[in-house]
Amino acid sequence: MKIGKHHLSKIEDYLWEIPKSFHKNMLVPARVLAHEPILDDIIGDRSLVQLVNVASLPGIQGASWVMPDVHEGYGFPIGGVAATSHPDGAISPGGIGYDINCGVRLLTSTIMLEEVKDKIEALSKEMYAQIPSGMGKGGFLHLTHKEMEDVLSLGAKWAIDKGYGNIKDLAFIENNGHLPDADPSKVSERAKSRGLDQLGTIGSGNHFVEVDYVDEIYEPEVAEAFGLKKGQLVVLIHTGSRGLGHQIATDHIKIMMTAMEKYGIRVPDRELTCVPFSSLEGQNYYKAMCAAANYAWANRQVITWEARKAWANIFGKDHGQLKLMYDVAHNMAKLETHNVDGKPHALIVHRKGATRAFGPGFSELPESYNLLGQPVIIPGSMGTSSYILIGTSKSHDLTFGSCCHGAGRRLSRTASKKQVNAPQLKEQLKERGIYVQAGSFKGIAEEAPIAYKDVNLVVETVSDAGIAKKVAKLRPVAVVKG
DNA sequence: ATGTGC
Numbered sequence: 001m002k003i004g005k006h007h008l009s010k011i012e013d014y015l016w017e018i019p020k021s022f023h024k025n026m027l028v029p030a031r032v033l034a035h036e037p038i039l040d041d042i043i044g045d046r047s048l049v050q051l052v053n054v055a056s057l058p059g060i061q062g063a064s065w066v067m068p069d070v071h072e073g074y075g076f077p078i079g080g081v082a083a084t085s086h087p088d089g090a091i092s093p094g095g096i097g098y099d100i101n102c103g104v105r106l107l108t109s110t111i112m113l114e115e116v117k118d119k120i121e122a123l124s125k126e127m128y129a130q131i132p133s134g135m136g137k138g139g140f141l142h143l144t145h146k147e148m149e150d151v152l153s154l155g156a157k158w159a160i161d162k163g164y165g166n167i168k169d170l171a172f173i174e175n176n177g178h179l180p181d182a183d184p185s186k187v188s189e190r191a192k193s194r195g196l197d198q199l200g201t202i203g204s205g206n207h208f209v210e211v212d213y214v215d216e217i218y219e220p221e222v223a224e225a226f227g228l229k230k231g232q233l234v235v236l237i238h239t240g241s242r243g244l245g246h247q248i249a250t251d252h253i254k255i256m257m258t259a260m261e262k263y264g265i266r267v268p269d270r271e272l273t274c275v276p277f278s279s280l281e282g283q284n285y286y287k288a289m290c291a292a293a294n295y296a297w298a299n300r301q302v303i304t305w306e307a308r309k310a311w312a313n314i315f316g317k318d319h320g321q322l323k324l325m326y327d328v329a330h331n332m333a334k335l336e337t338h339n340v341d342g343k344p345h346a347l348i349v350h351r352k353g354a355t356r357a358f359g360p361g362f363s364e365l366p367e368s369y370n371l372l373g374q375p376v377i378i379p380g381s382m383g384t385s386s387y388i389l390i391g392t393s394k395s396h397d398l399t400f401g402s403c404c405h406g407a408g409r410r411l412s413r414t415a416s417k418k419q420v421n422a423p424q425l426k427e428q429l430k431e432r433g434i435y436v437q438a439g440s441f442k443g444i445a446e447e448a449p450i451a452y453k454d455v456n457l458v459v460e461t462v463s464d465a466g467i468a469k470k471v472a473k474l475r476p477v478a479v480v481k482g
Numbered sequence: 483a484t485g486t487g488c
Contacts, residue, residue, distance in 0.1 A: 204483085
């Protein structure tokens with residue numbers, strides 16, 4: 001199957017549809033949120049074919065969606081949202097991603113860039129020294145088996161109980177950094193052992209810890225509630241559940257590949273492997289997925305502690321702790337209720353490279369954000385802008401309360417490596433006042449700005465679609481990568 | 483994304 005622009009019918013400037021009639025397997029239409037220039041980036045890879053494949057997922061409701069940062073992934077596109085009927089619709093690991101609960105958190109500081117410009121290079125080195133990074137790398141923690149069980153059950157709270165953070169941090173994490181449905185007994189010994197030494201580490205690929213300054217404010221009242229001021233330094237942390245989550249995905253994908261048949265499920269691509277959520281295999285995966293999510297939140301919490309330590313080492317303790325603004329997951333399935341055909345419907349919302357973007361009035365949000373909406377954090381590529389947005393009520397009507405998660409790749413890792421001279425890029429960024437500390441030039445080449453879509457256009461799309469509003473724009477000054 | 487592949 002090949003899908004071109006002519007298969008897409010334009011509904012709005014920012015919304016395109018492939019109707020259900022396009023293919024007999026489709027149970028719902030396929031929808032693309034993107035301003036026209038972005039479509040050219042999207043059509044080059046398999047993401048639209050994958051989007052159409054997802055429309056055949058058993059129990060899928062409403063539409064198969066992709067956000068403007070879409071690109072191809074394992075089975076499902078990255079940047080996709082698929083909501084299936086709870087409890088008998090499908091749960092599919094490919095709709096969540098190998099890096100379960102990959103996500104981003106933002107910390108705000110009390111320091112203005114202008115005050116400390118001459119200390120940024122030292123800060124970047126100190127961050128790199130304090131925060132372990134790189135493929136397969138471990139950190140300073142070496143969990144016992146009992147501690148692993150507790151991390152998987154308790155999430156971010158485990159880290160805070162151990163002294164890696166403040167109890168007040170918890171309110172500013174999606175789900176308070178804890179999914180109670182986690183069951184460590186559904187996580188293989190192999191997955192657990194891969195996770196023992198990796199808590200508090202960022203890994204490689206697009207994962208990073210970055211220092212940014214607030215470059216622009218679009219919504220002053222919201223920015224104030226979020227603790228954002230023009231010129232202020234903030235810290236962005238992007239990572240997930242490391243080898244543990246990857247192993248959980250691998251284990252359960254393998255189980256589902258054989259289990260699928262007994263439930264009479266056929267999918268157009270074996271990578272869409274899935275089982276009914278209510279089945280034994282579905283429940284086992286879901287409980288293991290929740291455990292991986294808890295591990296990822298504990299991971300971002302320990303990294304926060306490391307970042308705070310580096311901060312204090314450079315700026316002194318009188319600058320206080322970096323404050324957690326919010327932590328959002330962008331690789332996860334969540335049990336949520338949304339309207340389908342005008343009626344509330346219990347759903348399993350798969351978000352893969354898509355961020356929850358709830359509007360105002362959700363009791364789970366921190367009290368100070370409750371009347372406003374949920375913060376949405378959109379990291380750009382290395383050396384470009386990142387954005388802080390806020391979710392809206394319209395996201396519930398349109399995309400099951402979801403938004404994009406980043407700029408989105410436009411070149412494969414290999415294509416990017418061919419085009420980019422990494423040492424030169426590192427120097428160019430330094431000349432622009434962006435200090436990159438990376439474990440490998442390969443990582444820099446794969447993550448070069450040219451490998452990504454224009455984040456401004458991506459954000460413009462979701463903002464014009466009305467599923468999130470721009471609050472602030474950030475620009476990087478220091479980047480730590482694997 | 484990932485001790486880059488069964």
